[in-house]
Amino acid sequence: MALSDDSPTKMEVQNLNAFYGATRAIQDINLKFSDRKATAIIGPSGCGKTTLIRCLNRLHETGPKTRVEGSVLLDGEDLYLLDATAVRRRVGMVFQKPNPFATMSIYNNVSAPLRFNGRPSREELDAAVLRSLKQAALWDEVKDRVDAAATSLSGGQQQRLCIARALAANPEVLLMDEPCSALDPIATAKIEELIAQLKHDYTLIIVTHNMQQAARVADDTAFLYLGKLVEFGPTEDLFERPKERLTESYITGRFG
Amino acid sequence: MKFDRAARRKVFSNGMTVLTGLSIVAIMVPLVAVIYQVVSLGGPVFNVALFTQGIPYPCTPHPGVTCHQGGLVVPIEGTLLLMGLSALFSVPIGVGAAIFAVEFGGERRSARIIGLVADVLSGVPSIVVGAFVYALLVIYYPSIVFSTLSGSFALAVIMVPIVTRTCEEALRTVPNSVREAALALGISRWKVTLRIVLVSALPGIVTGILLSVARATGEAAPLLILLGNGCEHPLQGITQEGCALPLWIYEGATSPDQNLIALAWGAALLLLVLILVLSVVSRMTLDRMARRMRGE
Numbered sequence: 216m217a218l219s220d221d222s223p224t225k226m227e228v229q230n231l232n233a234f235y236g237a238t239r240a241i242q243d244i245n246l247k248f249s250d251r252k253a254t255a256i257i258g259p260s261g262c263g264k265t266t267l268i269r270c271l272n273r274l275h276e277t278g279p280k281t282r283v284e285g286s287v288l289l290d291g292e293d294l295y296l297l298d299a300t301a302v303r304r305r306v307g308m309v310f311q312k313p314n315p316f317a318t319m320s321i322y323n324n325v326s327a328p329l330r331f332n333g334r335p336s337r338e339e340l341d342a343a344v345l346r347s348l349k350q351a352a353l354w355d356e357v358k359d360r361v362d363a364a365a366t367s368l369s370g371g372q373q374q375r376l377c378i379a380r381a382l383a384a385n386p387e388v389l390l391m392d393e394p395c396s397a398l399d400p401i402a403t404a405k406i407e408e409l410i411a412q413l414k415h416d417y418t419l420i421i422v423t424h425n426m427q428q429a430a431r432v433a434d435d436t437a438f439l440y441l442g443k444l445v446e447f448g449p450t451e452d453l454f455e456r457p458k459e460r461l462t463e464s465y466i467t468g469r470f471g
Numbered sequence: 472m473k474f475d476r477a478a479r480r481k482v483f484s485n486g487m488t489v490l491t492g493l494s495i496v497a498i499m500v501p502l503v504a505v506i507y508q509v510v511s512l513g514g515p516v517f518n519v520a521l522f523t524q525g526i527p528y529p530c531t532p533h534p535g536v537t538c539h540q541g542g543l544v545v546p547i548e549g550t551l552l553l554m555g556l557s558a559l560f561s562v563p564i565g566v567g568a569a570i571f572a573v574e575f576g577g578e579r580r581s582a583r584i585i586g587l588v589a590d591v592l593s594g595v596p597s598i599v600v601g602a603f604v605y606a607l608l609v610i611y612y613p614s615i616v617f618s619t620l621s622g623s624f625a626l627a628v629i630m631v632p633i634v635t636r637t638c639e640e641a642l643r644t645v646p647n648s649v650r651e652a653a654l655a656l657g658i659s660r661w662k663v664t665l666r667i668v669l670v671s672a673l674p675g676i677v678t679g680i681l682l683s684v685a686r687a688t689g690e691a692a693p694l695l696i697l698l699g700n701g702c703e704h705p706l707q708g709i710t711q712e713g714c715a716l717p718l719w720i721y722e723g724a725t726s727p728d729q730n731l732i733a734l735a736w737g738a739a740l741l742l743l744v745l746i747l748v749l750s751v752v753s754r755m756t757l758d759r760m761a762r763r764m765r766g767e
Contacts, residue, residue: 274655304657314648318671328656331666377652384656 225250225418231285253419255433263442272306307386313373315365322361328384351379371402513740529728538730549714556623565634573642593632601693617699619713625693630683637679641672674760681753691717
């Protein structure tokens with residue numbers, strides 16, 4: 216499948232199967248994610264979108280009775296042969312519901328990945344917090360109260376805080392699991408602006424059930440249905456000239 | 472006819488309201504009576520001397536003889552020492568078992584077995600725990616059979632299931648999204664558990680520890696077997712015979728001497744106050760946790 220342009224592949228999914236007990240939630244998926252592009256994964260509820268990206272940072276396997284088969288290559292190396300903790304530092308994740316650490320301040324949330332993974336100096340922490348909050352477009356709103364509780368922020372701000380926290384770990388890939396589904400339209404617009412900015416520096420993989428959002432922010436789009444990959448290609452092609460009938464009926468709203 | 476039925480229903484309803492109201496009074500009576508009795512008899516000796524003096528020479532006042540009131544320094548010290556030691560033994564074990572059950576056991580059978588063991592252990596009568604520790608020490612370490620240390624072993628056995636169960640509950644109140652958020656940042660499993668999940672659950676864990684301490688503080692049965700009698704002289708080391716408030720209540724209350732009986736009531740009042748304080752503090756910790764969970 217020809218992608219949006221010939222930028223190199225950052226991450227590649229090969230014959231991926233993921234199980235919950237005996238249920239196979241993901242079936243034989245093959246996908247390529249281009250370096251520093253945004254790829255959207257769309258599909259109706261329960262099609263395996265979230266399970267798929269949870270395999271990309273090895274979070275799926277932390278659940279009870281779960282199993283993954285196949286391989287996920289990051290810069291050509293199979294994630295499943297590396298140390299899971301090290302993988303998660305390279306592949307960050309933002310969740311559907313904002314999940315800042317409720318017991319920590321804004322500052323301590325953003326600096327958490329550094330503080331728990333080494334002994335950084337105060338200067339290093341300050342620099343990382345400043346950079347991450349600016350990248351997540353939250354700095355101007357919180358610069359006077361970085362020691363306030365993270366839970367004192369609004370939902371949209373909390374989600375940007377979670378993005379800042381993920382960025383503080385210096386990942387190469389950032390997974391976003393329906394990052395706007397718990398947010399109002401204004402907060403959603405801010406996150407989408409942010410996605411447009413972030414893809415200059417990071418490889419973004421965004422799960423969404425909002426097709427307009429996929430069309431707005433993604434360079435490539437993958438359509439999943441019942442755990443299988445139906446169609447994958449440049450976003451414009453997929454939405455305007457879908458090759459599969461199933462894709463066409465989904466994007467025109469005939470089901471889902 | 473219809474009217475009659477409505478009237479009957481009303482009589483029945485009012486009657487039941489009165490009966491249930493009476494049962495509330497019935498459960499209040501013993502509570503109020505116990506508190507009244509303990510306060511009225513313990514109150515007169517509840518003074519500075521109670522906290523500064525040792526157990527007095529046994530004495531009953533009669534013409535020409537005044538008795539020393541004495542105080543509870545030794546039982547108070549003994550109880551504090553027992554609380555500290557038994558918490559020292561039981562908290563790491565209880566918290567460790569809860570961490571294993573909640574954070575690492577997952578769906579495994581071993582995790583459920585921990586809960587079952589805790590439930591069974593908390594059902595073992597405390598006198599049996601005392602007899603068990605006694606038998607064990609007589610065989611393996613006879614020199615400390617009657618000591619503060621052996622008493623704290625028994626109290627620790629009684630505390631472990633309470634710590635385990637409350638700690639398990641506290642850990643389960645930490646939402647899974649917190650664990651996933653931390654794991655997704657590339658923080659190792661153990662650091663996530665110890666420095667994020669455990670810290671989030673800390674108020675609940677502290678509450679559990681306080682509750683278990685409150686429970687053990689009032690425990691007399693195993694101490695009757697294990698503590699020996701160290702109440703009459705200043706407290707020795709932890710491997711020597713010890714003393715505790717419940718033990719002294721037993722000894723003073725069953726003695727024929729007036730001043731010892733009065734002091735036993737003082738000890739009863741002190742024990743009530745101590746347990747009340749522990750309960751209130753643990754409740755306050757819980758409230759604070761609940762407020763923080765709501766993000767206030």
